Amino acid sequence: MISFGFSLNTSRTIDIDADNFDKCHSLINHVPSYKRCIGCGGCAATCSAQQHSQFNILKCNLLFRRGEYDTLSNELDKCMLCGKCLLVCPRNVNTRAMIISMRNLLKTK
Amino acid sequence: MNTFDSIIIGAGPAGLKAADTLANFNRKVLLIDTDAKIGGKLNLWDRLFPDFSSSQELLNQLSKNINNENVTLKLNTNIISIKNNDNHWMATDSNGNTFYATTMIIATGFDVFDAHRKEEYGYGIYKNVITSVDLEKILSGEVSIETPSKVAFIQCVGSRDEKVGNNFCSKNCCICAVKQTIELKEKFPLTDIYCFYMDLRMFGQSYEELYRRSQQDYGVNFVRGRVSEISPTMDNKVVLKAEDTLLSRPLKLTADLVVLMVGMEASKGTKILGNQLNINNTDGFVKSTDRYLSDSETTLKGLFVTGTSKRQMSIPETMNDAVNAAVIVNNFLNTL
Numbered sequence: 001m002i003s004f005g006f007s008l009n010t011s012r013t014i015d016i017d018a019d020n021f022d023k024c025h026s027l028i029n030h031v032p033s034y035k036r037c038i039g040c041g042g043c044a045a046t047c048s049a050q051q052h053s054q055f056n057i058l059k060c061n062l063l064f065r066r067g068e069y070d071t072l073s074n075e076l077d078k079c080m081l082c083g084k085c086l087l088v089c090p091r092n093v094n095t096r097a098m099i100i101s102m103r104n105l106l107k108t109k
Numbered sequence: 110m111n112t113f114d115s116i117i118i119g120a121g122p123a124g125l126k127a128a129d130t131l132a133n134f135n136r137k138v139l140l141i142d143t144d145a146k147i148g149g150k151l152n153l154w155d156r157l158f159p160d161f162s163s164s165q166e167l168l169n170q171l172s173k174n175i176n177n178e179n180v181t182l183k184l185n186t187n188i189i190s191i192k193n194n195d196n197h198w199m200a201t202d203s204n205g206n207t208f209y210a211t212t213m214i215i216a217t218g219f220d221v222f223d224a225h226r227k228e229e230y231g232y233g234i235y236k237n238v239i240t241s242v243d244l245e246k247i248l249s250g251e252v253s254i255e256t257p258s259k260v261a262f263i264q265c266v267g268s269r270d271e272k273v274g275n276n277f278c279s280k281n282c283c284i285c286a287v288k289q290t291i292e293l294k295e296k297f298p299l300t301d302i303y304c305f306y307m308d309l310r311m312f313g314q315s316y317e318e319l320y321r322r323s324q325q326d327y328g329v330n331f332v333r334g335r336v337s338e339i340s341p342t343m344d345n346k347v348v349l350k351a352e353d354t355l356l357s358r359p360l361k362l363t364a365d366l367v368v369l370m371v372g373m374e375a376s377k378g379t380k381i382l383g384n385q386l387n388i389n390n391t392d393g394f395v396k397s398t399d400r401y402l403s404d405s406e407t408t409l410k411g412l413f414v415t416g417t418s419k420r421q422m423s424i425p426e427t428m429n430d431a432v433n434a435a436v437i438v439n440n441f442l443n444t445l
Contacts, residue, residue, distance in 0.1 A: 014353055016259075016303070016362040028328070035324045038309075039333060039355045062356050065330070091321070 019067030023105045027064065030101040036091040037061055043085035043095055049078050057085055057095065064102055073106045112209050113139045113181070115438055116200050118188050119216035119378070121149020122424055123416025123431045125171040127214055130435030132179035136442065139208055140180055141200070143187040143378065147172055149218055150417075153242050155249035157424060158281075158288040159319045167424070183208075191382055191412075198411055211445065212411045212438050215395055216431070217378035219417040222267025222275070222371040229338045230266065230369055235347050238339060238367045240266075241285060248292045256297050257365035261349050262286045262304040263336050268372030269307065277392060279372030280421045283309050284316045286370050287323045294327040302329045303362060305336050305351055313423060332360065339367060372421075379418040386412070394420050405434040413438055 028035055044050055044058040055078035063072055076099060085095040115131055117124045120142035128140045146152065148168045157164055175182060187203040191213060198213040224232035224240050231238045239247075246252040264286060268279040283306070290302050309331065311317040323329040334351040341347055346363050353360040375383070375393030383389030383396075388407045390396050395414045398406040405413050415434035416427045 012358050014356065014358050014360040016360065032325070035328060036321060038324075038331075059356065062353070066353070066356070066360070 014066045014068060016066070021067045023069060024064055024067055026105055027098070027101055030105075031094050031097045033091070033093045034061075034098050037065075037093050038091055040090060042088040042090060043093075046084045046088045048082050048084060049080055053078050055079065057099070060102065061095075061098065069106060072102065076103050076106070113137045114210060114442055115139070115212040115214055116141065116198065116208055116210040117214045117216055118191075118200065118382070119149060119218055119416070119418070120144075120147040120182065120184070121216065121218045121416065122151055122167075122171065123218065123418075123427045123434075124149070124214070124216035125168075125175060126428050126431035127216060127415055127435045127438075128180050129171065129174045130432050131438060132174060132177050134435070134439045136179060136439060138180045139183065139210060140175065141183045141186045141188060141202075141208070143185070145185055147175070147182070147184070150221070151424070153221070153245060155245045156288070156292065158284045159313065159315045161288070161292075188378070189381070190385060193409060193411065196411065212413060212441060214434055214438060215379070215382055215407075215412070215414045215418050216416050217382060217418045218376050219373040219379070219421070220376040222273075222279075222374055224266055224369045224371050226273055227266055227270075227369070230263065230336070230367070231339045231341075231347065232369060235339065235341055235367075237345070237347055237365060238369065240369045240371045241282065241289060242371065244289055244293075244368050248289065248296065254366070257300050259301045259303070259362065259364045260293060260366045260368065261336070261362060261364040262290060262302065262368045262370060263349075264304070264306040264309075264370045265335070266369040266371050267374070275372060275374065275392070277372075277421065278310065280310060280312070281423055282370040282372060284311060284313060284319065286368075287311075287316070287320050287329075289368065290329045291319070291323050291327050294323075294329065302327075303364075304329060304331045305334055305349070306331060307333070307335055334360065373417060375418065383418075388412075388414075394418065403437075404430070405437040411441070413441075 041058050049055040079099045083096045114136040116139045120140050128138045131138050151164050154164045188200045190201045192199045201207045311320050334354045336349050336351045339347050349362045351360050380393045395418045397404045415431045
């Protein structure tokens with residue numbers, strides 16, 4: 001059947017009640033410093049990948065935290081693991097370990 | 110005619126500390142409060158930020174020296190007017206009694222913001238919406254509740270809000286919320302806590318460290334965004350709507366308990382006395398002559414002001430301010 005693109009839009013709302021936090025909790029176990037993020041955006045500002053793509057490490061971090069994993073796996077592939085974010089983080093979050101751990105967790109069902 | 114060297118109106122932390130200091134200078138002090146007991150708003154809190162020390166222990170320390178021959182304590186006394194007459198100050202209470210002194214110190218402090226005024230948060234409408242003051246009773250064990258599965262804290266209720274006429278930051282609620290989330294986590298380790306904030310202002314010594322610990326050791330979630338409204342669910346919970354401003358997306362959350370972090374307004378007494386003497390700011394707090402050089406003085410000779418009747422202060426700041434006021438008053442008395 002031809003798809004004319006008519007469909008119900010999914011809500012953009014982050015629904016804390018519906019989201020599953022299992023992966024988020026696993027991430028916290030692997031990278032405890034992840035909990036300390038204060039959302040300052042220093043990581044994103046220094047990010048090499050962000051200079052040339054839509055990649056945003058802070059956004060990935062926050063979406064994972066809210067249990068919104070759907071769009072993440074493609075996004076995380078854009079990170080080159082250069083580790084500049086690690087150098088600027090004021091809360092000393094192990095951002096590189098965080099990205100690697102997120103990638104691994106998103107592969108597991 | 111002047112029975113006392115100084116009348117201190119308000120027996121909260123500021124009034125108690127000022128009375129204690131003046132008594133040590135051998136000054137005769139009359140300490141007046143409208144309540145039936147001393148301590149003022151200190152009585153509303155169980156443990157204090159950022160070190161979880163006991164408020165009642167502090168009150169005991171503060172009141173230890175009040176039963177001293179230099180201090181006369183008058184409780185249940187509501188001062189409704191202050192007048193100056195020929196270099197003495199007169200304070201008249203609601204029963205028509207008048208007290209005389211050479212100087213007067215206003216220590217009438219603050220009132221907690223009345224959360225009913227933010228109707229969209231449903232305080233007084235939904236039983237699971239409480240204030241930070243109500244939560245203290247739960248934390249102290251005075252009131253018991255069932256283990257909540259999700260608790261939301263809402264910052265800046267009655268602060269930084271032109272809609273209620275309070276443009277100011279109450280400055281103590283941010284750290285108070287962090288303290289309370291930790292206490293709540295200690296009481297209910299399995300409860301998920303979400304704290305909604307506009308900015309988190311951790312300006313004081315070891316405040317930032319406590320915030321860090323609340324994240325690292327207690328897993329408290331902080332969401333940047335102001336909750337717009339709260340509505341009930343079929344099963345007697347409440348739903349909060351907010352914008353997750355760091356993600357630019359709407360967010361909703363069902364909670365068993367919502368804690369409104371109510372701010373500090375000039376107290377009714379502060380407003381009445383400030384108005385009467387024309388020494389208040391537009392926000393109702395009493396104006397000192399100069400916040401850098403003469404922060405205890407008012408424009409009226411012999412009338413002084415201390416503590417949260419001037420502006421929002423933490424308890425240690427109030428203590429220092431009260432000592433300062435007492436020293437200034439003692440110097441003033443020496444010049445007469």
